[in-house]
Amino acid sequence: MINHDEVAAVRPSTLAWVSRHLEVGERIVRTEALHGGITAEMRRLTIGTRDGGTRDLVLRTFVNVEHAEDWLNREAGALTLLTGTGVPAPELVAVDPTAAHCEYPSLLMTHLAGRTVLDDEGLETRVPLLAGQLVAIHALRPAERPREYVAWTTADTVVAPKGADAAAWAAAIDVIRKPAPPYDGRFLHRDFQPGNVLFDVPSPSPAGPRITGVVDWAATSWGPADLDVAHCSTNLALLHGPAWGLRFAEAYEEAGGVLAAAASERLYWQVRDGLAFSEEVQLVAKPWREAGRTELTTRAVEERLDAYVTALMDALG
Structure with missing residues (x-):
């Protein structure tokens, strides 16, 4: 189980890595923890765009998880494969499976609209x-x-x-x-x-x-x-x-x-x-x-x- 207290904020090295994969003139304006996962730390990153608007990306980080490199490589490969198939999956933006640039092994992808629904109703x-x-x-x-x-x-x-x-x-x-x-x-x-x-x-x-x-x-x-x-x-x-x-x-x-x-x-x-x-x-x-x-x-x-x-x-x- 991920310890959400262990990663209180996105580390500077990881933020710098993310910034290198943004469009010219874009910047990270907000980070928000997303809960519900078992093995990965998930964060929504709000990106300020050149025209004054915003868009969201998702950062998936494995903190002290065995086989993180393998899992991230597999996910990156799957997201690449799924592009254009009609299956509504995120698009891969970047991946650092060995933490060569980030504090921990990480994957950056687009954010999808919607939410999980776990209620009995409906x-x-x-x-x-x-x-x-x-x-x-x-x-x-x-x-x-x-x-x-x-x-x-x-x-x-x-x-x-x-x-x-x-x-x-x-x-x-x-x-x-x-x-x-x-x-x-x-x-x-x-x-x-x-x-x-x-x-x-x-x-x-x-x-x-x-x-x-x-x-x-x-x-x-x-x-x-x-x-x-x-x-x-x-x-x-x-x-x-x-x-x-x-x-x-x-x-x-x-x-x-x-x-x-x-x-x-x-x-x-x-x-x-x-x-x-x-x-x-x-x-x-x-x-x-x-x-x-x-x-x-x-x-x-x-x-x-x-x-x-x-x-x-x-x-x-």
Whole structure:
């Protein structure tokens, strides 16, 4: 978890680096911390323009994070690839993955309009939008594939929550002891979930909400569509209840996405992602509480995770 007190302000060396990538006559007039991330320090930089107006950029900084260079290189590559694809991602401005110029490894990108929405209200409208956006991401066929996905848990590192359904968790762990099923590779975001999707949510109107951006491309990978779907499903289950986790795979198919044909193969990916959360419940719950979901204590999220894993085993096992 990032210690937001550790970086009270953008360091002079980093500000100087940013300034070198601005247009002639532009200057940084304000910095503002953006909260909600787990591994990176995020700041919105307000840039004064030559005509007296302003525009915003976003500075993503990894402070004492292992593999920061790798993550920033992957994100820079993904943002470059996504330019002109129609996927609403930030545009890369500059990257310093080794902190050659900045205090810490950093990436500078354009700022996207919109905000994350983690409330239960309006979820039935947002889920189909999330599913459709993920289908569009998986439809990308880059000239150069990103690296193969990496599993985020193993059968031996799973931490069953206190009071969990022991039989269901033992069966789920047995599922991921088996080799991964064969799959058709797709371009994966790898952390596609409500916390990384921006919405324009207007006042009540027939138009309804729309997605304005997808952020945090540092884990971009090549792998099965099921894995991205499973990750968003788990997030929805923990944020809004297990039924929404089960619903997302249906929404993805309704939007035109294609998942593994066999129920056993779908179960493998859904369970693999769900069990990965068992090791970091405290990490994922804290940003949600900071965003206003104060009822999502670590214990409450553990209970939802247990209910979701049990529901997966009942529905697909």
